[in-house]
Amino acid sequence: MGAYIYRRLLGSLLGLFLTTIVVFALLRFLPGDVVTHLLYGNNDPAAAEALRDKLGLNKSFLEAYISWFSGLLQGDLGESLFYGDSVSSIVKERLPVTLELTLIALFVSILVAFPIGIISAVTQGSITDYLFRGFAILFVSVPFFWVALLIVVVPARMIGWSPPVGFKYIWDDPVQNISVLIIPAVLLGISLSGRTIRMLRTQMLEVLRLDYVRTARAKGLKERTIVIRHALRNALIPVVTIIGLEFAFLMGGTIIVEAIFGIPGMGLLVFDALNLRDYNVVMGALVVFAAILIAVNFVVDISYGFLNPRLRT
């Protein structure tokens, strides 16, 4: 098991390193730079060059990458070229917001998907099953951003109510924080639950037909014990993968919901920074994203190893 973990860890770190090179290169190849935004309206090429020098934008790709990467190794993500703030402090402010949104959404997704997926499987072919499968397809099919816009626009037009805005950090005002995040998180969670419902139902149906389940029934175990204790655990491996992927999707895919509900998370940060060619912020944020995704994949891989010893070799 130790060698398995070691191999996975090494692979993850290599993946992270390669990600930084690819992203850094892509950013450098984009036309335009932050100086054109900072000095727009000041038509002075000399001033622009001086600022580029100051910001380190005139360095070669290799020189710039080595400088940035050596900072990274020391835990320094650099400074925002546009705002001048430390990238670490910006990410430190934004990451908890997206993480919180993601975790609540994931929790909602599991809360919705597990009962529906299980009930749908054990009542296969019934009206309940058809109904729940219909829900799952609906959740997968309807774009969540469209529903989000409806939630914002329709109540305001019809009854003069709009979802809470005015985001506050959880450590400043927990009540306001939750009241702002809960609607988008539930929306995201329900939207994501569709795939989990379908996967869980399929896996449960497969497992419930296996011999050991039949044996358990023959032994006279309660149906609830068979489903929860024996079938569900074995049906979970692909579902865990799906949940891991959902987490990854949510971490990087919250930008639309962040924009609609005015939530200052990582998605908006990257979007704005990319528009401004604020390389350091984009790199800092993407490294954090990549590290989280790789960590999640690593944990999922390790959990496979625990769940299925054959995968450890």
Add this chain to the structure above:
Amino acid sequence: MAAENNYWDRFSQRRVTRRRMLQGTALTGAGLAAAAVIGCGDEEEGGGTSPGTTTPPASGTTGGTPTRGGVFSWSGSVGQYGHLDSSQAPSIGPNQLALLWGDALLTYQASDMTVTPNVASGYEQPDQTTIVFTLTPNIKFHNKPPVNGRALTAQDVVYTIQRLIEPNTALLQPWRNDFRSVDRIEAPDNSTVRLTMKSPDASLLGTMGHWYAFIAPSEAVDQFTDFKTGEAAISVGPFVASGSWSRDTGGRFERNPEYFKQGMPYFDAVEHITTQTGAITWELVASDRLTRGIVSADEVNQGWDNRGHGLKRGTTGGSTPLNMPVNHNLDKFKDVRVRRALSLFIDRQEIVDFTYFGTPESRPSVAIPGYLEFWNISTEDTERLPWGWDASKKDADYQQANQLLDSAGVTTSNPLRFELMGWGGHPSQGFGEPALAYFQAIYKDRSGDRVQITPRGMEFSTWRDLVVRNEFEAELNVAGTGWEVDHVLSKFNESTGGLNYGRYNDPEMDRLIQRERSIFDTNERKAAVKAIIERIADQVSQVWMATGIENYQVVTGDLRNHHFATSAEHLGIEQFYFEA
């Protein structure tokens, strides 16, 4: 809104269809484009009323008895620049928030080119190159560390200006050029500031009334470097920024109990809520969560009729121009006849109608600043001049443009070909593919295929980069310039102008601008401005189309004494109050 893909099909249909289509597509987003390009059009304000039959008057803006108290909630992003320090932003994003907490020596009224007392109670001009300001007594800074409410002195004013103009690598100083004529600034005593100019410069007074010239205490700079954060934003303005203000969420500005204008401000506080989209802003106002919000003309026109809520609306304003700069380094644009023809082919009313839904504040214009009558250029003048533009004689204009092309040797076998650059792929993102297709079509149509445009849409930052590096043939643009008339004129048309990315170089224009700048008498200066505008239109430094690009503000019912003419001059939010 998806009509851009079959533009040519529709273009070949009857004219009204094309108009409708364009209204919904090509130029719908130009108002938003203005907002985005200037970084903060959604926060730009000026005078005006609203269009259409549903327009309530801009009344409610005055009247009632001034009442103390209440919280004025206000939405909007802080623009691209995302902080509170307007002296560090080359666009006007943070300007309105800066006016909450900072006051400048004077206030500038763009509508009549005058300045009024503020931190300075008055000024004298002993000679053409000297201005002596007398400070209003008993002004105190905000009671926040490290300044802790100490009294303002003349030395603070000196420091404020020096900070903006003396080379400092820690600062961007985007407005430094506006102070180019300052030779020295001194404080002979605690209440007097003497400013000496290298040469007479009337625009300096307006500059002293600009929002980037807020009074800056040195202790705050020593501690925080700039005024970008809520903690650092310390000055003498009507409201005090809370330390927790953030560009992502907004924050609260409490009433300054020591504000130097007696009895003001009326509000207890201003709550700034950062919103990411105009749609959210609109819904917040409609559900009484905001006192005032800025929304796009598109949103207003789509939603106004079925939303009551006792809202008022007014256009925001400014001198932001919509234009098509050409690259003067290219031989094809060096012939003034060609540039005049390009200008005459533009139906400005059509553009204003499509883009701004006919808002009265948006003016067709052959030059900036718009509002030509203010510069003593009457409609008749406009019609009389050979470069003039008049909606009622479009066909004659097109004919004249074609004659100009004839004389310049532009024929179907020798057409004028150029690439027109714009940005934003979706109509709501501005001058993207649909707008480019519109210009391609009208030039082809009106010139008999002698002006052939290749549209080139791209992403915003790429577009801006190519513009700044002068790597374009022609482009569609909107840009904020500040409000002082000289800033507006010089930045686009002077050979060294900060926004003259097309490299227009006209010694006569430079001479006219320098002359205008040296005149302190308002009426004389108006005449000088008129001469510049005539030169702009005659030489077509850029193809100007419209000015006064607008968004709308929607306001809840009980706000009084607010005016829609605001930060074009001085925001004056300390004078707003709620009806009891």
